[in-house]
Amino acid sequence: MAGKMEKLYAERLKRYVTAMRNDKPDRIPIRPFVAEFTAKYAGYTCQEVTHDYEKAFAAVRKCAADFDWDAVVGNMVYVWTGLTEAIGLKYYGVPGIDISPDTGFQYREPPEEQAFMKPDEYDQLIEDPTGFLFNVWLPRVSSDVSQMGQPTSYRSNLSFLKGGMAMLSYFNAFGRQNELLQSESGTVSAISGILKAPFDILADKLRGYLGLVTDLFDRPDKVLAACEALMPHLTHVALSGADPDKNVPIGFWMHRGCVPFVSQEHFDKFYWPTLKPIIEEIWANGHQVLFYAEGDWNAHLNSFAELRDGSIVFHVDKADIFEAHKGIGHKFCISGGIPNVLLSYGTPDEVRDYCKKVIDGVAGDGGYIMDASAIIQNDAKVENIKAMTEFTREYGVY
Amino acid sequence: MDEKQKSKLKPGVCIPWEEKLKEIPKISGDEQLIQKVWEDIDALAYMYIWQCLLSF
Numbered sequence A: 001m002a003g004k005m006e007k008l009y010a011e012r013l014k015r016y017v018t019a020m021r022n023d024k025p026d027r028i029p030i031r032p033f034v035a036e037f038t039a040k041y042a043g044y045t046c047q048e049v050t051h052d053y054e055k056a057f058a059a060v061r062k063c064a065a066d067f068d069w070d071a072v073v074g075n076m077v078y079v080w081t082g083l084t085e086a087i088g089l090k091y092y093g094v095p096g097i098d099i100s101p102d103t104g105f106q107y108r109e110p111p112e113e114q115a116f117m118k119p120d121e122y123d124q125l126i127e128d129p130t131g132f133l134f135n136v137w138l139p140r141v142s143s144d145v146s147q148m149g150q151p152t153s154y155r156s157n158l159s160f161l162k163g164g165m166a167m168l169s170y171f172n173a174f175g176r177q178n179e180l181l182q183s184e185s186g187t188v189s190a191i192s193g194i195l196k197a198p199f200d201i202l203a204d205k206l207r208g209y210l211g212l213v214t215d216l217f218d219r220p221d222k223v224l225a226a227c228e229a230l231m232p233h234l235t236h237v238a239l240s241g242a243d244p245d246k247n248v249p250i251g252f253w254m255h256r257g258c259v260p261f262v263s264q265e266h267f268d269k270f271y272w273p274t275l276k277p278i279i280e281e282i283w284a285n286g287h288q289v290l291f292y293a294e295g296d297w298n299a300h301l302n303s304f305a306e307l308r309d310g311s312i313v314f315h316v317d318k319a320d321i322f323e324a325h326k327g328i329g330h331k332f333c334i335s336g337g338i339p340n341v342l343l344s345y346g347t348p349d350e351v352r353d354y355c356k357k358v359i360d361g362v363a364g365d366g367g368y369i370m371d372a373s374a375i376i377q378n379d380a381k382v383e384n385i386k387a388m389t390e391f392t393r394e395y396g397v398y
Numbered sequence B: 001m002d003e004k005q006k007s008k009l010k011p012g013v014c015i016p017w018e019e020k021l022k023e024i025p026k027i028s029g030d031e032q033l034i035q036k037v038w039e040d041i042d043a044l045a046y047m048y049i050w051q052c053l054l055s056f
Helices: A002-020 A036-042 A046-051 A053-067 A081-087 A119-127 A129-141 A154-185 A198-206 A208-218 A220-240 A264-271 A276-284 A298-304 A321-328 A340-345 A348-362 A382-395 B017-021 B031-055
Strands: A250-254 A289-293 A312-316 A333-336
Touching: A002 A154, A036 A046, A036 A053, A036 A382, A046 A053, A046 A081, A053 A154, A053 A382, A081 A154, A119 A129, A119 A208, A119 A220, A129 A198, A129 A220, A129 B031, A154 B031, A198 A208, A198 A220, A198 B031, A208 A220, A220 A250, A220 A264, A220 A276, A220 B031, A264 A298, A276 A289, A298 A321, A312 A321, A321 A333, A321 A348, A340 A348, A340 A382, A348 A382, B017 B031
Parallel strands: A250 A289, A289 A312, A312 A333
Antiparallel strands: none
């Protein structure tokens, strides 16, 4: 059995890596980014997989074994709310606490006037990003951590201790999860490491989207300098979690840096110049980056085409995958493009038809990975995920 | 990435060893050992806050 799984794992790894290098494997790899769908399939609530990572891990492994996928993420319900509650993070809607137990966790961006970073704090962030995060940001986003200059407290001290130990135990557990995926079902762990663009960090977690958009007009030099200050840190963190074997890519979550969230001019001046060097440095270290382009980033294909061939895998969400393939398919592997709304509300026949259309359109020369457009949550129908999987396995043979 | 894009505190560092060293009157034995362990643990704290920002 062990020998059989090792052989299966080796086949899958080769298939997955070959496609990511924009070559033609034996057949199209199947690599669904399944989050709360795994809970639905395994018989758990969203609350269970979000609050207990061992249940989340078990649900992923059950799906991987039953569906026979080539690659999965070890846990795509990435926010372990056990940890966020221990730290006292305020910005999550937690299943069973803030929202129903069967709804996926929600990120709750504060109103503009309550942004976690104030408009006059750019210089502090630029001077020392790490110090700013510890001294200003963390006390604002945590209900337990004391503000600087205020007396410390039992809860504040515990937040650091519990948060640190919880994070250590969670991240260490991913190692075992990856081993079990490999040994139990010969499944590859799809990504390793995390990256977000400096611009998206400012929008997501610091100034908020509305605050940042205002800053683009009121203090553009500060925005650019802040992005530049964040660059080395985000590069460092991404590389620190990267696959030491350089097989699977770093996961790069792309949010609101594209048209129409910002103008083309703002993308050209802020988002791209402070991201491109990061991608180039990561590639110089031998790692690909999975551009998980949530939404529609096709307005920027020309910019992405500036990157070295094979340095990224480009995931398509709402964008026109055929246009993406035409624009950059000769340089990069493409993944995704099967609409989540179809997987939730369509029929298996409709899913199969759509998969055929995508495969016929973009996978002919290899360099395509089957996946839904966006993270698959608990609204997706099991029969549709099955249809997507089984059709690709049969039709996607080269 | 050019020099302007590197902040004063290097990535991976919260409290630089040079700053910690000022607090220690005298080190005998293996100073590099003490420095390495200080920096390794300091890097864990660095990773904590950046992972809070990125992953949670």
